[in-house]
Amino acid sequence: MSTSSLAKKKSGSTNAKQYGMLIALILIYFIFNLLSGGKNVSPMNVNNLIMQNSYVVILAVGMLLCVLTGNVDLSVGSVVAFTGAACAIMVLDLHLPIAVAFLVILLCGLLAGAWQGFFIAYLNVPAFVVTLANMLIFRGLTMVILGGQTKGPLPTDYVQIGAGYLPEIYTYIGGQKIELLSILAGVIASLIVIYLEIRSINKKKSYGFEVPAVWQEIVKLAVIISIINFFTVKLACYNGLPVVLALMLVLIIIYTFITNNTVPGRQIYAVGGNAKAAKLSGIKTQRVMFWIYVSMGLMSALAGIVLSARNASATPKAGDGFELDAIASCYIGGAAALGGSGTIIGAVVGALIMGVLNNGMSLIGWSVDIQRVVKGLVLLGAVTIDLISKKKAS
Numbered sequence: 001m002s003t004s005s006l007a008k009k010k011s012g013s014t015n016a017k018q019y020g021m022l023i024a025l026i027l028i029y030f031i032f033n034l035l036s037g038g039k040n041v042s043p044m045n046v047n048n049l050i051m052q053n054s055y056v057v058i059l060a061v062g063m064l065l066c067v068l069t070g071n072v073d074l075s076v077g078s079v080v081a082f083t084g085a086a087c088a089i090m091v092l093d094l095h096l097p098i099a100v101a102f103l104v105i106l107l108c109g110l111l112a113g114a115w116q117g118f119f120i121a122y123l124n125v126p127a128f129v130v131t132l133a134n135m136l137i138f139r140g141l142t143m144v145i146l147g148g149q150t151k152g153p154l155p156t157d158y159v160q161i162g163a164g165y166l167p168e169i170y171t172y173i174g175g176q177k178i179e180l181l182s183i184l185a186g187v188i189a190s191l192i193v194i195y196l197e198i199r200s201i202n203k204k205k206s207y208g209f210e211v212p213a214v215w216q217e218i219v220k221l222a223v224i225i226s227i228i229n230f231f232t233v234k235l236a237c238y239n240g241l242p243v244v245l246a247l248m249l250v251l252i253i254i255y256t257f258i259t260n261n262t263v264p265g266r267q268i269y270a271v272g273g274n275a276k277a278a279k280l281s282g283i284k285t286q287r288v289m290f291w292i293y294v295s296m297g298l299m300s301a302l303a304g305i306v307l308s309a310r311n312a313s314a315t316p317k318a319g320d321g322f323e324l325d326a327i328a329s330c331y332i333g334g335a336a337a338l339g340g341s342g343t344i345i346g347a348v349v350g351a352l353i354m355g356v357l358n359n360g361m362s363l364i365g366w367s368v369d370i371q372r373v374v375k376g377l378v379l380l381g382a383v384t385i386d387l388i389s390k391k392k393a394s
Helices: 003-035 043-052 054-068 076-092 098-122 127-146 156-163 180-206 214-236 243-261 263-273 275-280 285-311 322-332 344-363 368-393
Strands: 170-173 176-179
Touching: 003 214, 003 344, 043 054, 043 214, 043 243, 043 344, 054 076, 054 243, 054 263, 054 285, 054 322, 054 344, 076 098, 076 127, 076 285, 076 322, 098 127, 098 285, 156 243, 156 285, 176 180, 176 214, 180 214, 243 263, 243 285, 243 344, 263 275, 263 285, 275 285, 322 344, 322 368, 344 368
Parallel strands: none
Antiparallel strands: 170 176
């Protein structure tokens, strides 16, 4: 086989993996649309889908950095519960201003991440053991500070971050209220996607890399833009853009930029690909590992604030199983099981797939037990396909 053929084959495989995630998301959504009699495409349900799964997206963004190094963080659900509980106590019992409480809790998240990162990076304790231990520690601390009781209800200004909406600019079309800011957001997001894709293609060409065929790029952009505008139009027919959606978009942009366009981001991939080689090349691998878990602590604290705001209260059982959803989102979104490969956008798509599964199975009345079976099979299938494709490539 010629070098040109090998390059085309490799490019085709990469494209298939990219498109596969989006195709899977569309197919799963379409299947549940049929099974639920169209309930999952209603504006209210689309709004709920975004709000109910905001914590998964936030945690998946942070978890991807851990997964890129071949590790995971099993403590995120417990940290979410602890930070949400601590924030509620600060606001309700200590009467701290909400903004001050948020800042203190984000700092607590950074310290929790630094605590774990120290053991993992500098004492070389396996990440699995450290995060498993801290899963128990923070769950216990949550029970202690709450006394086993629910803390709430939380003030309206607090609840806004998890259940509020951006200011509305609306009109009426055929008797239907349409929120114009959501429509505008969809158009702007579409233009940004087109710009970034053209920039990516030109960059690959400048370095002499293989680029996909024009028709493939057109199909890819059409699918992505259709998904974006589907969601924004549905939101426009409800209450507009949720505050938490704007928060998620900011995080996605920041972390995508870090992983794709900064030296620390490329160092994470290098450590995940081959830690020994990365260390020999001059990368401070311990520092990289440390900051990855600091970042994860910050994302866990932010998810804790969002979850408590969404529920308008803090409960001892909050965050139960969240770590599994976050980890599954990364693997389903195309991250390699052994590290070194994966993208923020892929993790977000994986989180959306998990959200659509949860939402769809609830709409058609499947029990929680069956839902766990289905999610487990999806996760197992995603990791198995990744490992098989790597063996074939090697």
